[in-house]
Amino acid sequence: MPTRKNEEWRFANINSFTLDGYDFVLPEKAIGSQELAEKSDVISNPSGQIIFADNKPILQDVDNDLKTKGVIWEPLSEALKHHSDILKDYFMAQNLHLGSEKFAALHSAFISDGYLLYVPKGLVIDRPFIANHWAVSDKAAIFPHTLVIAEESSTVTLIDTFNAKLPTQENFICAFSHFLAGANATINHRAFQNWGTKTLGIHINAATTGKDATVNSLGVNLGCQHLRSEHQSLLQGDGSHIEMLSLCVANNDQELDQRTLQSHRAAHTTSNLLYKNALMDKSKTIFSGLIKVAEEAQQTDAYQTNRNLLLSTTAEANALPGLEIKADDVKCSHGATTGQIDEDQLFYMLARGIDPHKARELLVFGFFEEIISKIGDNELADYIRELIQTKFQHM
Amino acid sequence: MSQLEIKNLNVSIGEKPILNDFSLTVPKGEVHAIMGPNGTGKSTLGKALAGHPDYTVSSGEALLDGLSLLDLEPDEISRAGLFMAFQYPNEIPGVSIANFIRAAVQARLDEGENLVATEYYKDLYHQMDLLKIDRKFTSRSVNEGFSGGEKKRCEILQMAMLKPSYAILDETDSGLDIDALKIVSDGVNKLRGENLGILLITHYQRLLEYIVPDKVHVMWDGRIVKSGDKDLALELESNGYDWIKELAPANA
Numbered sequence: 001m002p003t004r005k006n007e008e009w010r011f012a013n014i015n016s017f018t019l020d021g022y023d024f025v026l027p028e029k030a031i032g033s034q035e036l037a038e039k040s041d042v043i044s045n046p047s048g049q050i051i052f053a054d055n056k057p058i059l060q061d062v063d064n065d066l067k068t069k070g071v072i073w074e075p076l077s078e079a080l081k082h083h084s085d086i087l088k089d090y091f092m093a094q095n096l097h098l099g100s101e102k103f104a105a106l107h108s109a110f111i112s113d114g115y116l117l118y119v120p121k122g123l124v125i126d127r128p129f130i131a132n133h134w135a136v137s138d139k140a141a142i143f144p145h146t147l148v149i150a151e152e153s154s155t156v157t158l159i160d161t162f163n164a165k166l167p168t169q170e171n172f173i174c175a176f177s178h179f180l181a182g183a184n185a186t187i188n189h190r191a192f193q194n195w196g197t198k199t200l201g202i203h204i205n206a207a208t209t210g211k212d213a214t215v216n217s218l219g220v221n222l223g224c225q226h227l228r229s230e231h232q233s234l235l236q237g238d239g240s241h242i243e244m245l246s247l248c249v250a251n252n253d254q255e256l257d258q259r260t261l262q263s264h265r266a267a268h269t270t271s272n273l274l275y276k277n278a279l280m281d282k283s284k285t286i287f288s289g290l291i292k293v294a295e296e297a298q299q300t301d302a303y304q305t306n307r308n309l310l311l312s313t314t315a316e317a318n319a320l321p322g323l324e325i326k327a328d329d330v331k332c333s334h335g336a337t338t339g340q341i342d343e344d345q346l347f348y349m350l351a352r353g354i355d356p357h358k359a360r361e362l363l364v365f366g367f368f369e370e371i372i373s374k375i376g377d378n379e380l381a382d383y384i385r386e387l388i389q390t391k392f393q394h395m
Numbered sequence: 396m397s398q399l400e401i402k403n404l405n406v407s408i409g410e411k412p413i414l415n416d417f418s419l420t421v422p423k424g425e426v427h428a429i430m431g432p433n434g435t436g437k438s439t440l441g442k443a444l445a446g447h448p449d450y451t452v453s454s455g456e457a458l459l460d461g462l463s464l465l466d467l468e469p470d471e472i473s474r475a476g477l478f479m480a481f482q483y484p485n486e487i488p489g490v491s492i493a494n495f496i497r498a499a500v501q502a503r504l505d506e507g508e509n510l511v512a513t514e515y516y517k518d519l520y521h522q523m524d525l526l527k528i529d530r531k532f533t534s535r536s537v538n539e540g541f542s543g544g545e546k547k548r549c550e551i552l553q554m555a556m557l558k559p560s561y562a563i564l565d566e567t568d569s570g571l572d573i574d575a576l577k578i579v580s581d582g583v584n585k586l587r588g589e590n591l592g593i594l595l596i597t598h599y600q601r602l603l604e605y606i607v608p609d610k611v612h613v614m615w616d617g618r619i620v621k622s623g624d625k626d627l628a629l630e631l632e633s634n635g636y637d638w639i640k641e642l643a644p645a646n647a
Contacts, residue, residue, distance in 0.1 A: 342485075343448075344485050345485050345486075345487050347447060347448070347469060347485075348481070348484065348485040348487065349487070349495075349498075350446075350468070350469035350470040350473070351445050351446075351447075351469050351470075351472075351473055351479050351481075352470075352473055352495070352496075352498075352499040352502075352553060352557065353470050353473035353474040353499050353502045353503060353557065354470060354498045354499055354502050355470050355502060356468075356470065358498055358502065359470075359498075362487075362490050362494065362495070362498055363487070363490070365489065365490065365494075366487055366488055366489030366490040366536070367489060368489070369488070369489030369490070369536075370488075370489060
């Protein structure tokens, strides 16, 4: 287990990191459920969908036309049979830099399934793929795995949803997502994390870009008792771009520990990070972000912003922004702000008859709109608003 | 009983008294104007009645159709039927006009009752057209980047949508050019009627040429010192505010 003396785990409440009491070996039988399938209906006409229940695929579907064109959209258990050559090269192949190396080893040891999305050269896919990860059994340890490879000049959008069958469920989650964007390729990733409220979650994301490639990611974090979220972006190819967006609503005594890395390793690379957290009750967030610019990464353009909105006097937001720059011709900026609800704005809403709870909810939506409006997909934007609204309704 | 009745209201900000035994009655269906120089407590009156937490009411009464407003929270006061058009409406980034007004309209429905979106938008667009507000404004953030005139029109739009029984319009004419003033005044005049009592707070007589009041009150040092019909505004305009200082009883 990590300790707080380690810089990468500073401020984190490590005491809750015990793995005792979780079931690491789950029954062989997959839990098929019509109910889960219905609840997984997030977007219309996906290019492909896989639903996992306790890590086992219970439904999979892919657009046949895309399949003929060489798209691979399969659970890892199948991909291992048909595409072991790809997995051999890419499975857990990215070095991790944010502190979760041990959890990577744990993940590799216990992973039972996951999926591979492979998009061949030049293929531009409009409709998103979606994977719905369900935690069904209480106390189950679950190891979701996402591997996305977008070949040269391809474009793909992928949605991961992470949900518990029961809202108060207790699970141990150790999820890894790897994104490899080839030259001039674009990967858009949207992750909606809504695990049970007693869950300990580790979510590790790693993205690598080729020349002129783009990886846009959005994370929405609502669930878990304690979430460790790591997000590393390695800009390997000249002219590549990474966008990292995240929004979180934390309440009760939730703790959300966010660590990010924007590592610029090539010239003319750009990255833009915006993490917004709204905190209620006694919740706590940690944002620790590093922009790292290598000597050869001249004319890097990197931004990092963390904004925290405190909706209670007992909530705690920690921000540790950082820069490490070895090139001399770069534009970098980072900033973190933590503030409370604007009392004048609140009064203005009350003066229109909106009750205080609803007014705060609207102000939180307003706070997040900057991120939600960037998605450019109304259906998904509405889905995100609905997720947040549901969380508010249960407060 | 159908009146907004303020009796001997004493209001302070911190230690500083602003309203001194202020009394005024606005019957439903009438338009009253309060005029007075800066710093005499006109805006305090509006904010105190709206329940702003910075204003302390030490004594007195404020009754809306007999209901005591002083016991209510700001959102309850609004839902009880008092609308406040602010002199400086706040900007709320990220919250669209449509969602903001919708939440306010929804707040007036009974629990379990849901707003019908199509009817809501029909009403909203209708009122926007009357106030010559571009329909694109529905998706813009509340007051963010609005000109002075746009903000004031948006206040009147909210008033039109929320259908209050009494409205206080605080310096609704300030910052408006003549065209905007006409549009805003037209909007207010359309809402005028037997089911609405209006209190206009204004610095200048100009507004009262467009919204002709039933009564005019002159305020000085936290209370009404003279009341009359609409001609009082003209008298005030020609004599200036120094004139009313002489009307005010000496405050020992």
